[in-house]
Amino acid sequence: MVISVKDLSVALPEGADRPHAMTGITFDVAAGEVLCIVGESGSGKSVTANTIMNLLPPGLTPVSGTIEMGGRDLLKLSDAEKRQMRGSEVAMIFQEPMTALNPLMRIKDQIAEVFEAHGAFSKEEREAKALKLVEEVGLPDPPKILRAYPFQLSGGQRQRVMIAMALALEPKLLIADEPTTALDVTTQAQILKLVRNLQDRHGMAVLFITHDIGVVAEIADRVIVMRQGEIVEQGATADVIGAPQTDYTRRLINAVPSLIPPAPRDLSADKVTVSVTGLEKTFVTSGGFFTPKREVRAIDKVSFDLKRGETLGIVGESGSGKSTTGRCIARLMEPNAGEIRLGELDWGALASRELRAQRNRVQMVFQDPYASLNPRSKIATILTEGAVAQGQDKQEALAYARELLETVGLDASSLDRYPHEFSGGQRQRIGIARALMMRPEILIADEAVSALDVSVQAQVLDLFQKLREMFNLSIIFITHDLCVAAQVCDRILVMHQGGVVEAGSTAEVFAAPSHDYTRSLLAAVPGWKDDSPLRRTRATG
Amino acid sequence: MQTLRYILMRLAKAAVILFAIVILNFCLIHAAPGDPAAVMAGEAGASDELFLQQLREKFGLDQPFHIQLWKYISGLLQLDMGYSYRQDAPVWDLIMDRLPATLLLTGAAFVLSIVLGVVAGVMAAVRVGKWADTAITVAALLLYATPLFWVALMAILLFSVQLGWFPSYGMESIGSELTGFRYWLDVAHHLVLPATTLGLFFTAIYARMTRASFLETAAEDFVKTARAKGLSEGRIARRHILRNAILPVVTLAGLQAGQIVGGAVLTETVFAWPGIGRLMFDALLQRDYNVLLGVFLISSAMVLLFNLITDLIYLLVDPRIELNT
Amino acid sequence: MNAFMKNFLRNKGAVAGLILLSIVVIVAVIAPFIYPQSPWTMVQRPFQPPMALDGFYFGTDVLGRDIGAGLAHGARVSLIVGLVSTLVALLIGLPIGALAGYFGGIWDDILMRFTEFFQTIPSFALAIVIVAILQPSLSGIVLAISIVSWPPVARLVRGEFLSLRSREYVQAAILSGLSPMNIIFRQILPNAISPIIVLASLMVASAILLESALSFLGLGDPNVMSWGYMIGAGRTVLRQAWWICVFPGLAILFTVLALNLIGEGLNDALNPRLARKGR
16 A cells, blocks of 8 residues: 555634534555545545645644555654655645646746755756656657746646656655646546556556546546545445445436437427527737737637527537637627627617617526625625616516526525525526526526536536426527536537537537547547446446 | 847837826926016016016917927927026036935835835745734834834934934035045945935835735745645745745835835935935925926936836746736 | 624724724814814913923924914814825726726726826825925815825726626626616626725825825915924924924824724725735
């Protein structure tokens, strides 16, 4: 065993919602093994990782247990010994590659610093070593990368640099705390592959923290499921995912949307409600009087039709233009060219006064449940102010608001409360109710479930399905998550660098993608290889 | 290449602002009370209408606004800022005579406040919550609330009147014909009180800013990365936190440059320091508007210079700056 | 509001500031009752040290005026100038910042260049020039202080508006067909108000400092007694009569300190998340 954790408990500061961040944690990791700790937010998985690394934020203290590594208890080391241990025996990579590197230091200095801190090698050797590391993690043009500053690298490249630094002193244990969560799906696939390859070559133990069951299925040998600070279940990945022993694990795995789309619905008889042709949007950064203009083509000739009662998925990675498309259709942004029609109405050409009067026809649900409700308004105001501005009677609006709150699964008494009194999932339901208050024909959901834990996400996705049927809504569902798209969308639009690369019914696109980019996107979704336990479990139902 | 463009851009920007300040200054001259011709005539001791008319024609005061503005600008380009009848000398000469003293005073105060402020701020931040932090925070709070001129007076009361350590008046000992090194030592001796009192207020500002910025940077992700590498706390503080935390302080220092130049008016008045601030005060007493606005223009130009210097410092410390232009 | 009061009152510095300021305000209010005579009247022999004469706790100045009376009446001037000039500066800075931040684009460019220009000019020198041109008077001083202190307001408001405008609930409000006025005043402004309140309290403090500096240079309104003027008038006799300068200076110090403490307390109480980050 490289590391053995026994009966570890970490106390939360007084006044927290529970006494322990995690308690009674016991596990070990062997050389050459990837152990995943999976759990929803608040499960204590990150605290476990940070305790091993001795990087707990102030206020959190280990109260019992041992962490044994190489015959020593890591919790009992002196400060100097802890420092010596970090970076040389245990290394760690983090979630946010964009902020994890010092913006003012060249990459080579940041890598060389690991050697300096542990007094390894001479100055020249350090530079040569850094070059080799950068090569090993597959960064293009290593000499140039070494001279670069972090701001000149992409997120994926920065995460590779982080991995290079972590590998520098050949640690026995690598801790990866959600290392791919902030990355696009294709970049994520590359990083996961890199971690696996490096492990094969160096034989270290890897402790991988994630919230994503797909990632677990992709990379883990063994898995620990955590919930509210305790271990719910642990075992070999194929066993835990294939035949979960506890209710919680079963629910968690069933909540993961499947990459296999359900049978298609027949919508051929329905009328077209939105028709978009040749939509274009270019961002011009006007730097003022002295800086030159820079142009970025955000979306380029996007066209599609959407029928009554249909859900269209717009999928793509960051920078693909999917959100911009949504915002142009909602007329939160003005496109440079192209036509948007709602039935007979030339929606894209409405002047501002008319537009405001008809705003109710297109509504949006946003991504961030914490930023999408005005923190200073009561739910009653948030829900009714739009309807009242459209000329509806206040009492009528309130009555409808009560009705809608119950439809979305909340209590009507919520009206008198403020947004901060609700959880993320509840706020998202309020955001949906606000959109419905306007009695829209078209609902645009912009990454509406991306910020939610997987079990809450499943509930909100069900809600969308139910509402589509109740109100016969046309939904434009913008998402980066192909599994989510597979489950809720009738048709799919795949966007890449501002253009539509593929469009078609969800079943067709997922079964037989015609464009290379779509294929690489689908292949990158973690956990759905042909022999993966997740696919096997799901295929059998 | 990028760097050169950045510098050129900053220079162009400074030039535009300077031009705007010139126009503002001209408008202020026009708004100044009293008919300039009458003032001049008054100085000359004559005041009949014919003479006034002649004066107006001679100095172009009967010309339309834009022509006068043009004349003013072309005059400035030839370093002509008008004439002070009170002191019987061209304004430009008066200012240039006094400028070195002000540059010495403000420069010394600027360096002192930055160095002292950053040191105190870091000391407070690394001992956050301990008594050293409390002491520095309280001292900064007090200094930040004290009027500059009053600190100066209290310093005189304590260090000149009571203790007799430092002179309270002027820039050099009167009547002593010192030269070379001994002369400069004498100037330095005179400089201590004015530079310190001018600098202390800004020390307080920089100390508070450094402390806040240091603590904020210490919570950044890359500091956690540094810790995960096994670096010592001292090294993390120096190489990772301080270098990043200092950037907003440099920005603030650039913004505060104008305040230091303004503060020099008060300090020079209290210590009878022979700089342009003192010149401004005298002009104020005598309502000598040509001198007053000349000093205003030159001190604005000084601020632009300070800003350019901070821009250049920024260029040295932050590699990202070229991207932001 | 309750949580806010609790947070504020838990802050020892803020409570101390509140007490200090209350004392200054009370003195300012009752000044005409405790010193019914004009503070300019010569009431005793000059150069009387503090406590030397019964009823003259702070001594007399070069002309035999009661320093206590000057302090009490000076408090009125300081507070009024501080408050009014801050209000005027807010009236200039708020619309400029809001316009630049909400509408962006060319508006933002023009207004922010304008603001930067005013920030570049050495503000104290500009204030001197303005008062000198307008001739010393209370309204001239207020105007000069306002003109040099609005740029930070504009920058702050612009920043807040810029970030709040792209916040999702504001986008949702636009989609609900709410008017721009409704969005500015009901969705954005209430969420931008706490940093503005904090800045305003600090601005009152610096306005008081500025006023005292102007009066010290002899640019004060010749009809009203102010702390800065008292120090300026006493500085030539500093060696003989320290009290003439010391007491008004302490008065300024305590008033400004109180306002700064209150400002920091407000900041911590209104932005609890930021405050925790700062410690």
